[in-house]
Amino acid sequence: MLFLDIVHTGLASVLLHRLRSLVCVLALLAILLPYLTALGLSRGLEAEAESSARLGADLYVAGNQFGRMVPLPPDAEARVKQLEGVTRVVPRVVGEVFLGKDHQRAVLLGLPPSQFPAWSSTVEGELPRSGSVNELVIGTTLAQRLNLKIGSMIPPFYQNEQGERLSRVVGLFKANAPLWQANLILTTLDTAQAIFAQPAGVATDLLVWCRPGYEEAVARSITWLPSLGDQTGRGPVRFQVTTRQDLLVLLPQGLMHREGLFNLHFVLVFIIGILVFLVVSGLGLGERRREIAILKAMGWQTDQLLLRGVVESVALSLMGACLAFLLAWVWLRLLNGYGIAGVVLAGVGVMPDFQVPFRLAPIPLLLGFVLAFVIVGTGTVYSSWRAAIAPPRDAMR
Amino acid sequence: MALLDTHALCKEYRLSSGILIRALEEVSLAVERGSITLLTGPSGSGKTTLLALLGALDRPTRGTVRLEGVELTRCSDVELARVRRRMGFVFQDYALIPNLTAEENITYPLIPRRVPPAERRQRALELLQRFGMENRLRVRAGSLSGGEQQRVAVARALAGDPDVLLADEPTSSLDAETADFVCAVFQEFHHAGKTAILVSHDPRVVALATAVYSLRNGQLVPPPTAAPTASA
Ligand SMILES: Nc1ncnc2c1ncn2[C@@H]1O[C@H](COP(=O)(O)OP(=O)(O)OP(=O)(O)O)[C@@H](O)[C@H]1O
Ligand SMILES: [Mg+2]
Numbered sequence: 001m002l003f004l005d006i007v008h009t010g011l012a013s014v015l016l017h018r019l020r021s022l023v024c025v026l027a028l029l030a031i032l033l034p035y036l037t038a039l040g041l042s043r044g045l046e047a048e049a050e051s052s053a054r055l056g057a058d059l060y061v062a063g064n065q066f067g068r069m070v071p072l073p074p075d076a077e078a079r080v081k082q083l084e085g086v087t088r089v090v091p092r093v094v095g096e097v098f099l100g101k102d103h104q105r106a107v108l109l110g111l112p113p114s115q116f117p118a119w120s121s122t123v124e125g126e127l128p129r130s131g132s133v134n135e136l137v138i139g140t141t142l143a144q145r146l147n148l149k150i151g152s153m154i155p156p157f158y159q160n161e162q163g164e165r166l167s168r169v170v171g172l173f174k175a176n177a178p179l180w181q182a183n184l185i186l187t188t189l190d191t192a193q194a195i196f197a198q199p200a201g202v203a204t205d206l207l208v209w210c211r212p213g214y215e216e217a218v219a220r221s222i223t224w225l226p227s228l229g230d231q232t233g234r235g236p237v238r239f240q241v242t243t244r245q246d247l248l249v250l251l252p253q254g255l256m257h258r259e260g261l262f263n264l265h266f267v268l269v270f271i272i273g274i275l276v277f278l279v280v281s282g283l284g285l286g287e288r289r290r291e292i293a294i295l296k297a298m299g300w301q302t303d304q305l306l307l308r309g310v311v312e313s314v315a316l317s318l319m320g321a322c323l324a325f326l327l328a329w330v331w332l333r334l335l336n337g338y339g340i341a342g343v344v345l346a347g348v349g350v351m352p353d354f355q356v357p358f359r360l361a362p363i364p365l366l367l368g369f370v371l372a373f374v375i376v377g378t379g380t381v382y383s384s385w386r387a388a389i390a391p392p393r394d395a396m397r
Numbered sequence: 398m399a400l401l402d403t404h405a406l407c408k409e410y411r412l413s414s415g416i417l418i419r420a421l422e423e424v425s426l427a428v429e430r431g432s433i434t435l436l437t438g439p440s441g442s443g444k445t446t447l448l449a450l451l452g453a454l455d456r457p458t459r460g461t462v463r464l465e466g467v468e469l470t471r472c473s474d475v476e477l478a479r480v481r482r483r484m485g486f487v488f489q490d491y492a493l494i495p496n497l498t499a500e501e502n503i504t505y506p507l508i509p510r511r512v513p514p515a516e517r518r519q520r521a522l523e524l525l526q527r528f529g530m531e532n533r534l535r536v537r538a539g540s541l542s543g544g545e546q547q548r549v550a551v552a553r554a555l556a557g558d559p560d561v562l563l564a565d566e567p568t569s570s571l572d573a574e575t576a577d578f579v580c581a582v583f584q585e586f587h588h589a590g591k592t593a594i595l596v597s598h599d600p601r602v603v604a605l606a607t608a609v610y611s612l613r614n615g616q617l618v619p620p621p622t623a624a625p626t627a628s629a
Contacts (some may be wrong), residue, residue, distance in 0.1 A: 298506035299482035
C-alpha cells in the first residue's frame with residue numbers, strides 16, 4: 001500500500017515538474033530516435049538480404065583464374081551437374097552496365113527463362129523472352145530515374161562485335177519488391193550473353209542446389225574437379241565455391257558498412273547523455289531540493305524519496321523510449337526513412353524512391369529504455385539523494 | 398521526565414566570508430508534556446533555529462536534544478523520520494510545495510504515516526473546511542494568498558495527528574478573526590493533552606502559553622519562568 005502510494009507520487013511528479021519532464025523527454029528523443037531508426041533500417045536490410053540468401057541456391061560456383069573471378073566456360077555446367085547429390089544447376093550471367101546519358105549504373109542479371117525464380121512474381125508486366133529484341137525487366141529506382149515504362153524502347157547502351165540491338169522494357173518490379181531489385185535489370189541468359197559479347201553457354205556463375213545434407217560434400221567435390229581447359233590462352237580456370245553459410249556469415253558485416261555512423265552516434269549519445277544528465281540533475285534543482293526537504297521534514301524517509309525519484313525516472317525513460325519507437329516507425333514507414341536512408345544505405349539519396357525495408361524489434365526498444373533510464377535515473381536519484389541526506393533545514397534554504 | 402529537553406545546545410553557522418555566527422549558545426530548556434511552550438525574542442535571536450533543532454530538522458553544532466530521554470543526534474535517519482512523524486511543523490515561510498494543490502500538500506505527509514488514501518482525502522477536506530477553505534481544495538498552493546497558505550500549513554501540521562506541534566509565527570499573515578480561530582484550534586489541541594511549542598509575538602498566541610522562554614542573541618534570558626497568564 002505504502003509502496004503503491006509512493007509510486008503514485010512518483011508518477012505525479014512527472015506532471016509536477018513539467019518543464020523538466022519535457023526537456024528530459026525531448027533530449028531522450030534526440031538520442032534514441034536516430035539510434036532506433038538507423039538500427040531498424042539496417043536490421044531490415046539484414047533481414048531482407050538474409051531471406052533472399054535463404055531462398056537462394058545452396059552453392060554459388062564461379063571461375064577463378066590467377067585468384068581473380070572469371071566467367072565459367074560452357075562445359076562447367078555439365079561437369080557440376082553430374083556430381084553426386086546435385087539436384088539442380090542454373091547458370092547465370094551477372095554484370096554491370098551503364099544506361100542513359102547520366103550513365104546510370106545498373107546490374108544486369110541473365111537467367112534461363114525456365115529458371116526465373118519465385119520473386120519474378122513481384123514483376124508487373126511480362127517476363128523477358130529471348131529474341132531479336134532484348135527484353136528487359138527493370139528495377140524501381142532505375143525505372144524512375146530513366147523514366148521507363150512498360151513498352152519503352154531503349155537504344156543500344158553497349159557496344160560489341162556482334163552488333164548492338166534495341167532493348168524493350170517488358171516488365172517492371174513492383175514498388176513493394178525487395179530493395180535489391182532497385183538497380184537491377186533482369187533478362188534471359190541468351191540476351192545477357194549477347195549484351196556482354198560472351199559465347200553461348202558461358203556463365204559468370206552457377207547456382208547449385210543439392211539434396212539435403214549433401215551441401216558440404218558437393219562443395220568439396222566441386223573444388224576437386226579438374227581445372228577447366230585453357231580457352232582464353234591465359235591459363236586454366238579453377239572452380240571456386242561459396243556456400244550459403246559463407247554468405248550468411250558475410251551478410252551482417254557487408255551491410256554494416258556504415259559502422260562509422262554508429263560509432264559517431266555513440267559519441268553523440270555520450271555527449272547528449274551528459275547534457276541530459278546535467279539537465280535532469282540541474283534543472284529546477286533548487287525547487288526540487290526544497291521539495292524533498294519539505295517532504296523529509298514532514299516525515300518521509302530517504303528510501304521513500306529515492307523510490308519516488310526512481311519511479312519518476314522510469315516514467316520519463318519509458319515515455320522517451322516509447323515515443324522514440326513510435327516516431328521511428330513513423331519516420332521509416334510513413335516518411336520512408338527521409339534523410340536517414342541515405343546515411344545508412346550506400347547510393348541512396350535523401351528521399352529514397354523505393355519502400356525502405358526496416359525491422360523495429362523490441363530489443364532495441366528495451367535497450368533504448370535501459371539507456372534512457374541509466375541517464376535519467378542517475379541524474380534524478382543522485383540529486384534526490386543529495387537533498388535527502390542533508391538535514392531538512394539546510395536543504396530548505 | 399520532560400517530553401523534550403535540550404542541554405547546552407549550540408548552533409553556529411560559518412559564512413563563506415569566514416565569519417562565525419552563533420545562532421544559539423548554551424541553550425538548556427525543558428518542554429513538559431501537555432504544555433504550550435512559547436519561544437519569544439527579537440528578530441534574529443535564534444527562535445527558528447531552536448525550533449528546528451527541537452523538531453529534529455537540523456543538527457546542533459554542540460549540545461544535545463532529547464525526546465523522551467532519547468538523544469536525537471544519536472538517531473539514525475530512519476529513526477529521525479519516525480520522530481518527525483510524531484510532530485507537526487508550521488514553518489515561518491509556510492513551506493508548502495507550490496505545484497501541489499492545497500489538498501495534496503496536506504495528504505502527502507500522511508503517506509509515510511500509512512494513512513489510507515480515502516482517509517487522507519477525508520482529513521484534508523475536514524481540516525480545510527474547518528479553516529474555511531474547502532473551495533481551495535484543488536487550487537495550487539503557489540497561487541494561494543499568504544494567509545491562505547498559512548492556514549494550509551497549519552492544517553498540514555495537524556493532519557498527521559501529531560504528539561507535538563511546532564509552529565513558527567503561525568498567525569503572522571492572518572486577520573484577527575482567523576487568528577482567533579487558529580488559537581482556538583491550538584487550545585483544543587492542548588486540551589487533548591498534547592504538546593505545543595510556539596514562536597510568536599501575537600498577544601493572542603502569547604496568551605495561550607503555559608511556559609515561556611525568551612531568547613536574545615541566541616541565549617536564554619532570563620532563566621525559565623512560568624507564564625504569568627497561564628490560562629489552561
Ligand atoms: N543557514 C544560516 N546561515 C547563516 N546564518 C544563519 C542561518 N540560519 C540562521 N542564521 C542566523 O542565525 C540567527 C538566528 O536566526 P533565526 O532564524 O533563528 O532567528 P529568528 O529568531 O527566528 O528571527 P525572526 O524572528 O526574524 O524569524 C540569525 O542571525 C540568522 O542570520
Ligand atoms: Mg524565525
